[in-house]
Structures are given as C-alpha cells and as structure tokens.
Amino acid sequence: MHFVAARDLATALDARAEHPDAELLAGGTDLMVEVNLSHHRPTGVIGVRACDELMEWRDGRIGAAVTWARLEDGSARALAQLARTIGSPQIRAAGTMGGNVATASPAGDGLPWIAAMDGSVEVASRERGTRLIPWNEFFVGVKQTSLAGDEVITAVVTPDDAPHVQEFAKVGVRNAMVIATVSCVVAKGADGFRIALGAVAPTPIRATRAEEMLNAEASISDLVLEEVARLVSAEVRPITDHRSTESYRRHASGVLARRLVERCRAA
C-alpha cells in the first residue's frame, strides 16, 4: 500500500496527481469506520491532516484540516454551536471541516451552516490551480460532490458579508454521539433571513420559499412564524430510514426553523 503523509499542500497535490486511486485521509472518523466495519482496503492513502496550509483558519476561510475541537471556540456562533454537537470530544479532536464536506453525508452537521452563509468550497489541483465551487454546485447528491479526481479540498470560504446573527439547532435521539435527524441553521443578514437545513434532502438545502415569504413581511407576527414552519415542512424532501420517519423530519424541520427565526429576531 502507498501512504503519503503530506505536510504541505504541494506534496498532497503531487500525490493526488500521481496516484489517482489513492484516497484522501483527514481525521479518519469516516474513512476508518469503512476500513473497520466494511472491510474496505485502501490501495493508496494521502494523509492531509497535518498539511500546514489546510490547518490555517482566519475570518471567512476555514482550512480543510481545521478540527471541530478548534471550531467549537470560534466567533461564528452557529458554527461553534454545531461543532460542539458533533460526536464526542475524541471525535471532535480528530474530525475536520474538510472531511465533513468531502464525505457529503446528508446529515453532515457543518453543511447547513455553509449553505446558510452562501459559502463555497475551495479546491486545488496541481494542473489547474485553485477554484471556488459554490456550495449548491459542490454538493450534488447523497455523498456525492463535484470534486475532481486530482483535486484536494483546501478550505471552506464564506463571503465578507456573511451574517453575524446566526443560530444552529439539531434534533437527535440523545445529546452526545448522535447523528442528526434534522439540523437547521438560520441566519439574519442585510438581505434578510436565511434558512438552511440538513438531513432532510440528498444535500443541504435552503428553504427559499419560506425565506421569501418571511423577508417580504414588515413584521414577524406569530401568524408569520406559523407560516414559516408550514412552508419549511412542505419544502424539505426527507426520507424514512433507520433514524427517523419522513413525517417526523418534516414536522421537526418546521419547528426548528421557526424556533431559530425567533432566536435570530431576538439577537
């Protein structure tokens, strides 16, 4: 087996170009579960968790190898909130934002935040350099992204005008060590409210009809809040699986969206 422990991005991009079958490894919290439980045997692995460039984190740019443990202490409120709900301290010490994005699970906790911020995924390859992919073009299906075979996810980038007023909530069967049944981020910026949801469609989604209705209202009455919940419940596209049912996910989506709109309004 071929293992490259990349300490800088150039090494990772060279390895990616030269070993197209190799898999990228960050915190290992997804890949190693496959190795352990699905008897998946990688033929090549490129470790990127210690790449200097990928560990950088500044306003508006989160390096792909920044861990949830670090993000828990950040100033972006909803991001810090969601980071703290991921797995356990052990998982948060290893798991990364870039890994969450790469796995692209419908239930990925970081993904609705990226959608609410109108963020992009920054990727790089040796041959074509760096490109920014808007979130709704990056996530294309259940665990499917538009990352090319020779590319490495380098960062999650959010616009300068990303809203500071932002709230996250998640429903699961317990507090720790739980994968979301529904997750939701609501943000309030200069352009109005934004409502994003996870685990209720193949990809993270924005509840655009609810946003349009809400942002057209001069004041937010209880009646408007009820309509937000109703529209969000209608707009999501959940499935029934081993974690929950379609009807419960629809209901919980509306409840969470309404609750977070109220919290953002009070902020």
Place this chain on the structure above:
Amino acid sequence: MIVDFHLNGEERTATVVGWESLLTVLRDNLALAGSKNACEQGECGSCSVILDGDNVCSCLIMIGDCEGSTITTVEGVGAGDLLDPVQQAILDEGGVQCGFCTPGFVVTAAHLFANDPQPDEATIREAFSGNICRCTGYGALLRAFAGLAEDES
C-alpha cells in the same frame, strides 16, 4: 511500510500494511492490549489514546498517519505499580464493574486533568461524553473525578 513513533516514552517501530488502525497495531503488533477493541467506529471510547496531545479513538487513526507521532496509551498512564492520581481515584471510589471501559476512562481522565486540574461537574460530564460504560457505572466514576478535582483545589 515501517512506521516509527514515540510510544509511552519509548521509540517504537512497527512493520504494517498502512491502512490498519492504530488500535490494531497496538494490540496485535505491539502486544499492548490495554486499549480495548469494542465498537471500532469511535462511539465507545474504550480505545482512547493521547495522540500528539489530543485524546482520540485509536480505532479511527490510520497507522500510516502516525509517523513521528507521540502516543500515550493506558499502559503509559502512571508508572508501573505507582498509580496515577486518576487511577487511584477510580480505585478508591470503586469505579470499576466489568472493567472493559476502564482503560478508556483512565486515558480520558488523565488527559482531562493534565489540561484542567480542577474541572467542574459539567466539564467532567462533557469530557466523558465519548466514553461509554455498558454497566452504567457512571456514578462512581463521576464521584471519583469530582473528588479528585476537589483534592486539587
């Protein structure tokens, strides 16, 4: 491939394929069976080790990624017969039932108290949210760690 790392204060070398978990290598290659193999998906915490300063599940660490790393397992907590204070606290409080989760709790406790000698109860509870005791013997463990935090003050 050959991987070199610092394990419990010693330089160690392992000959591996590369995709194996650190847990597998500790137990099968290096005969350190203190870290327990239970869920293999990072849920139970019984394989907790300290890797370059972070408390992580060794079942989720690929061994190929450990070159040059510093690792402390439960065998490296305390010094032989001289128990670490967290081990003594668990012993004094009777915080062991079947014992399978104990190594993970010891490592997590050693990591917690090394970084925060006087954690409050909420901090203790959160620190152990990734360690599962199937005997549900949490009460004695919480008393042990709360008592240790008090002793430190």
